[in-house]
Structures are given as C-alpha cells and as structure tokens.
Amino acid sequence: MESLDYNDAAAICSETMLTAAESGSHDVVLEIVETFPLAVHFRNSLDQNFLHLAIKNRCENVFNLLNMTSMCRYQYANAIDNDGNSILHLAARLALFHKLNLVSGAALHMQREIQWFQETSKFVSSYTRGLQNYSGKTVEMIFTEEHRELKIDGETWMKDTANSCSIAAALIVTVVFVAAITVPGGNQSDTGYPMLYESSAFTIFAVSDAVSLFTSFTSLLMFLSILTSRYAEHDFLYALPKRLSIGLFTLFLSILFMMIAFSSTLYLVFGRKKAWVLLPVGALTCLPISSFVLLQYTLLRDVISSTYGGGVFGKQSIRTRTFP
Incomplete structure (x- = not known):
C-alpha cells in the first residue's frame, strides 16, 4: 500500500479504518496506519x-493510540467536522447508554464523563478549546447541557447512598460509645478501675471499641459532608468519590472492630466457664462482616479504581511500534 497515493488508499481502506475506530478495534486502526500513515486523515x-x-x-483503546504518536498528532487532534465540532465538542456530549453502564452508579457515570472531557482537552490547542461550533456553542456549554440530567441523577444517587450509610454509622457510634462507658464486669468500688482490666480479652475489647468509635465517627462525618456538598460538576471527578470511598472503608472497619469488641465481651462473660459459646459466636461474628463485604465490595472497588487507579486512559497498547 506504500506505492498508493492518498485517494487510492482512501478508496480501499477508509471505510474499514473509520468503522474500526467507531467500534473500538484499535488493532485494525493501528495496522492500517502503520502501513499507510496518512490514513489518520481519512x-x-x-x-x-x-x-x-x-x-x-467512547472507544478508549483507539483514543489511547494518541499516547503513542509523534508531535504531528495535533494536526488531526484539532480537526473540525462539518458541524464545527472538534474532538473536545464530541467529548462534551453525553456518552451512549451502554458505555455509561461500564461503571455502577450515576455519580461514577458523571465522573467517567468528566475524565473523558479532561483527557481529551490535553490534545487540543487552547484556540480549539475556545471555539464555538456552527450552532454557537462552546465545549463547556455543550457539556453542561448534555449532562444536566446525569448530574441530577448523580446527586440523587450519591445522597441516597450517603444517607443509608450514615444511618448505619450513627447506630455504630451510639452502640460503641455506650459500650465504652459501661465496661463488662463493672468497676472496682475503691479504685474505679474495671474489674477485668488485667485480662487480655478486656484489652482487646477496649482497643477494638475505641477503634470502632473513631472509624464510625469518621465515616459519619464523610457521609454528612457528601449530603451537604454543593455538587458542582467538577466535584464528581475527585472530591465526592474520595469522600464516598473513605466513608465506606471506615464504615467497614467500624463494623469489623465492633464485632471484635462484642466477641471479647462475650468471652469475658461466658468464655471461661462455657467454652462452647466461643465457636458459634466466632462464626456469627463473621456474618455481618462478610455480608457488608459482599454487598458493598463492588461499589467500593469501582469508586477506588475510577478515582485512584490508572483508569481507562492509563492502558497502553501492547504493540511497541510507534503510531505516526
């Protein structure tokens, strides 16, 4: 194909090239462009x-090929279509439904859209970023209009999640605080020290109860900060997912240490004379912990991955040859 001119090559493989780009077949795009570099202008x-x-x-595998290009990438990254849209205008539009559903929750959908917009803006010039399309709309105007409903849905989803988790965190705060001031076994009448303070199980109870109190209170503050957030568009990129991930993680820790404190209390009360109690207690202690992990792990994983992970734009092609 190297001996062909641009028109001949376009007649042969332009449709294949563009269809592959539209469907996310980056290997096909890379193969064509390596054979005929001017194919980037089809x-x-x-x-x-x-x-x-x-x-x-939203075909990130094809988009990631830009990270393999030379400086001439700006020649086609700043191209304008028949409607006056640059690639940033198209990144500002709402993604297709099946692309949004790659992550769970409307708030993470909004985060993903902002990530696409910000990543695309790195490859366009400041002049192109400020351009209006032929409808007189800038990229910021398009993004706000296209994502208005998604932003509202994301706010509702985030508040519902935070409200539900804050109830659980508040209950744990109440329980472990009461447990801290009503220690098992009572206090000595002369010194005021707990009767069982020399026991290792009592030390485990005290430490676990304190950690549960601090983590549940931290979780409660995180969820309250979500409920009182202003919910600006850029808050969905990092601030809100960060608070949600911290809140969920500390809530898990509070449940874990609350169960440890509870098990220690039962051991102090029953364990010495009724050892058979320990086995069912230990098994049942794992029930709320495992339930929380099974129910919330997917959400916590998605939030942490999309906020702190490499994301869809951190993946490079396994091919080593340079994209023109």
Missing part, C-alpha cells in the same frame, strides 16, 4: 476522522 461523510469517531463512541 474522513467520513460528516468530515470526521478516526478520533472524532473514537471519542463520540
């Missing part, structure tokens, strides 16, 4: 190149 009937199509359809 356009469809709307005058959109492969980047327009990849971003419009």
Whole structure:
C-alpha cells in the first residue's frame, strides 16, 4: 500500500479504518496506519476522522493510540467536522447508554464523563478549546447541557447512598460509645478501675471499641459532608468519590472492630466457664462482616479504581511500534 497515493488508499481502506475506530478495534486502526500513515486523515461523510469517531463512541483503546504518536498528532487532534465540532465538542456530549453502564452508579457515570472531557482537552490547542461550533456553542456549554440530567441523577444517587450509610454509622457510634462507658464486669468500688482490666480479652475489647468509635465517627462525618456538598460538576471527578470511598472503608472497619469488641465481651462473660459459646459466636461474628463485604465490595472497588487507579486512559497498547 506504500506505492498508493492518498485517494487510492482512501478508496480501499477508509471505510474499514473509520468503522474500526467507531467500534473500538484499535488493532485494525493501528495496522492500517502503520502501513499507510496518512490514513489518520481519512474522513467520513460528516468530515470526521478516526478520533472524532473514537471519542463520540467512547472507544478508549483507539483514543489511547494518541499516547503513542509523534508531535504531528495535533494536526488531526484539532480537526473540525462539518458541524464545527472538534474532538473536545464530541467529548462534551453525553456518552451512549451502554458505555455509561461500564461503571455502577450515576455519580461514577458523571465522573467517567468528566475524565473523558479532561483527557481529551490535553490534545487540543487552547484556540480549539475556545471555539464555538456552527450552532454557537462552546465545549463547556455543550457539556453542561448534555449532562444536566446525569448530574441530577448523580446527586440523587450519591445522597441516597450517603444517607443509608450514615444511618448505619450513627447506630455504630451510639452502640460503641455506650459500650465504652459501661465496661463488662463493672468497676472496682475503691479504685474505679474495671474489674477485668488485667485480662487480655478486656484489652482487646477496649482497643477494638475505641477503634470502632473513631472509624464510625469518621465515616459519619464523610457521609454528612457528601449530603451537604454543593455538587458542582467538577466535584464528581475527585472530591465526592474520595469522600464516598473513605466513608465506606471506615464504615467497614467500624463494623469489623465492633464485632471484635462484642466477641471479647462475650468471652469475658461466658468464655471461661462455657467454652462452647466461643465457636458459634466466632462464626456469627463473621456474618455481618462478610455480608457488608459482599454487598458493598463492588461499589467500593469501582469508586477506588475510577478515582485512584490508572483508569481507562492509563492502558497502553501492547504493540511497541510507534503510531505516526
């Protein structure tokens, strides 16, 4: 194909190239461009190149090929289609439904959209970023209009999640605080020290109860901060997911240490004379902990991965040759 001119090559493989970019087949795109570098300038009937199509359809594997390019990438990254849209205008539009559902929760959908917008903005010039399309809309205007309903849904989802978890955190705070001031076994009448303070089980109880109190209170504060947030668009990128991940993680720790404190109390009361009590207590202690992990692990994993992980844009192609 190296001996072909641009028109001949476009007639042969332009449709394949653009269809591959639209469907996310980055291997096909890379193969064509390595064979005929000018294929990056192929356009469809709307005058959109492969980047327009990849971003419009949220095909991160094709988009990530930009990280393998030379400086000439800005020649096609700043291209404009028939409607005056740059790649950033298309990144500002709402993604297709099946692409949004790659992560759980409307708030994480909003976060993913902001990540796409910010990542795309790195590859366009400041002049292109400020351009209006032929409808007179800037990229910021398009993003706000297209994501208005998703932003409302994300706010509702985040508040519902925080409200439910804050109830659990408040209950744990109440329980472990009461347990701290009513120690098992009572206090000595002359010194006021707990009757069982020399026992190792009592030490485990005291430490676990204190850790549970501190972590549950931290979790409660995180969820309250979510409920009182202003919910600006950029808050969905980092601030709100960070608070949610901290809140969920500390809530898990509070449940864990509350169960340890409870088990220690039962051992102090029954364990010495009724050792058979320890086995069912230990088994039942794992029940609320495992239930929380099974119910909330997926959400916590998605929040941490999308906020602190490499994300969809951190993945590089396994190919070692340079994209033109």
